[in-house]
Amino acid sequence: xxxxxxxxxxxxxxxxxxxxxxxxxxxxxxxxxxxxxxxxxxxxxxxxxxxxxxxxxxxxxxxxxxxxxxxxxxxxxxxxxxxxxxxxxxxxxxxxxxxxxxxxxxxxxxxxxxxxxxxxxxxxxxxxxxxxxxxxxxxxxxxxxxxxxxxxxxxxxxxxxxxxxxxxxxxxxxxxxxxxxxxxxxxxxxxxxxxxxxxxxxxxxxxxxxxxxxxxxxxxxxxxxxxxxxxxxxxxxx
Amino acid sequence: xxxxxxxxxxxxxxxxxxxxxxxxxxxxxxxxxxxxxxxxxxxxxxxxxxxxxxxxxxxxxxxxxxxxxxxxxxxxxxxxxxxxxxxxxxxxxxxxxxxxxxxxxxxxxxxxxxx
Amino acid sequence: xxxxxxxxxxxxxxxxxxxxxxxxxxxxxxxxxxxxxxxxxxxxxxxxxxxxxxxxxxxxxxxxxxxxxxxxxxxxxxxxxxxxxxxxxxxxxxxxxxxxxxxxxxxxxxxx
Numbered sequence: 001x002x003x004x005x006x007x008x009x010x011x012x013x014x015x016x017x018x019x020x021x022x023x024x025x026x027x028x029x030x031x032x033x034x035x036x037x038x039x040x041x042x043x044x045x046x047x048x049x050x051x052x053x054x055x056x057x058x059x060x061x062x063x064x065x066x067x068x069x070x071x072x073x074x075x076x077x078x079x080x081x082x083x084x085x086x087x088x089x090x091x092x093x094x095x096x097x098x099x100x101x102x103x104x105x106x107x108x109x110x111x112x113x114x115x116x117x118x119x120x121x122x123x124x125x126x127x128x129x130x131x132x133x134x135x136x137x138x139x140x141x142x143x144x145x146x147x148x149x150x151x152x153x154x155x156x157x158x159x160x161x162x163x164x165x166x167x168x169x170x171x172x173x174x175x176x177x178x179x180x181x182x183x184x185x186x187x188x189x190x191x192x193x194x195x196x197x198x199x200x201x202x203x204x205x206x207x208x209x210x211x212x213x214x215x216x217x218x219x220x221x222x223x224x225x226x227x228x229x230x231x232x233x234x235x236x237x238x
Numbered sequence: 239x240x241x242x243x244x245x246x247x248x249x250x251x252x253x254x255x256x257x258x259x260x261x262x263x264x265x266x267x268x269x270x271x272x273x274x275x276x277x278x279x280x281x282x283x284x285x286x287x288x289x290x291x292x293x294x295x296x297x298x299x300x301x302x303x304x305x306x307x308x309x310x311x312x313x314x315x316x317x318x319x320x321x322x323x324x325x326x327x328x329x330x331x332x333x334x335x336x337x338x339x340x341x342x343x344x345x346x347x348x349x350x351x352x353x
Numbered sequence: 354x355x356x357x358x359x360x361x362x363x364x365x366x367x368x369x370x371x372x373x374x375x376x377x378x379x380x381x382x383x384x385x386x387x388x389x390x391x392x393x394x395x396x397x398x399x400x401x402x403x404x405x406x407x408x409x410x411x412x413x414x415x416x417x418x419x420x421x422x423x424x425x426x427x428x429x430x431x432x433x434x435x436x437x438x439x440x441x442x443x444x445x446x447x448x449x450x451x452x453x454x455x456x457x458x459x460x461x462x463x464x465x
């Protein structure tokens with residue numbers, strides 16, 4: 001039976017990688033490996049998971065340098081020979097070991113006005129939104145985001161520019177900009193404009209490469225760039 | 239925690255690196271370029287002296303590099319203008335490849351005219 | 354800097370990029386032509402000093418570069434060093450003015 005050499009980040013912002021030996025099994029996922037370490041070898045290891053079936057996004061970590069959902073990452077696919085290195089998500093403060101503080105990720109979501117605001121009540125008629133309309137298709141392309149933080153962790157502009165709202169918040173803003181029922185677009189476009197907003201994106205496409213739901217935040221941000229420029233030229237940004 | 243090269247090892251990121259570095263090098267080169275051209279203000283002799291100096295192989299090589307950098311920055315930039323202003327399509331990798339190909343072609347054209 | 358100004362800076366950089374795409378293409382073709390034919394200073398200046406079309410073209414080129422390069426450098430510098438705010442913006446503006454001044458001088462010496 002072969003053995004995996006697994007290097008895991010231990011500590012907070014400062015710390016070190018600690019090595020563990022984990023039996024290699026068929027169809028093993030990286031989450032299985034981390035759970036094995038915590039349950040059988042070192043109970044002090046801190047990590048997050050919930051659904052373990054690729055629905056919640058809680059188990060996101062950096063595996064061999066790339067942000068991934070560990071429950072959906074087969075060891076066979078990513079192990080370098082028999083080596084794995086596992087670290088917490090980048091661009092977020094480390095609480096302990098593999099756990100990060102997601103506060104700023106969600107704060108930026110709010111700052112991008114990434115929540116729906118409508119003006120209808122239960123007494124009004126349902127909104128009629130044709131699913132094949134270009135706007136609804138634009139929404140549908142990005143709506144499946146579950147806020148796992150993988151794209152935010154992968155983004156270099158987030159690393160280089162602490163104010164940058166990040167791909168997830170901007171992607172959500174784009175889905176709302178295209179939501180015909182939403183009434184907050186003037187403020188939303190102002191919120192995502194400029195050096196901390198969509199215009200800071202340099203199309204690295206790390207987000208699109210890594211998104212476990214195959215969304216395209218770069219495309220969403222590109223859409224926002226155009227809309228915001230038009231709003232700026234029309235003097236609608238203030 | 240910081241990302242390293244493993245997170246960046248894909249075509250769109252390489253395209254960004256080429257674009258940023260070529261832009262930086264060109265921006266640093268420009269003042270020199272403007273100064274040289276300004277030499278013409280001193281008359282043809284000054285410019286001719288300079289042009290003769292540029293006949294050296296090392297200078298020609300530097301010029302070739304500049305042509306490739308300029309072509310790379312331009313083609314990469316056109317790729318970005320397309321990504322940002324046209325409707326989003328999934329051909330970014332082809333665009334990056336096309337940009338790379340065209341800039342190398344420009345360099346080759348320049349080289350062929352030197353020999 | 355207000356976000357509206359930041360957006361307009363971004364817009365100006367893309368607009369100048371579009372202008373430069375044309376200018377650079379013309380410039381590259383011209384350079385390849387000149388090197389192919391091994392033009393001397395006298396020959397180059399003989400052709401360029403006559404033409405107000407070339408003068409206008411290269412003035413437009415310089416203007417576009419003086420807008421495009423500094424805005425690009427602004428992003429690069431702030432991302433590489435963390436320097437941002439009014440002092441960086443003033444340095445960037447100064448760089449643009451300097452480039453414009455040297456560029457116009459260069460164009461004038463070759464085409465006027």
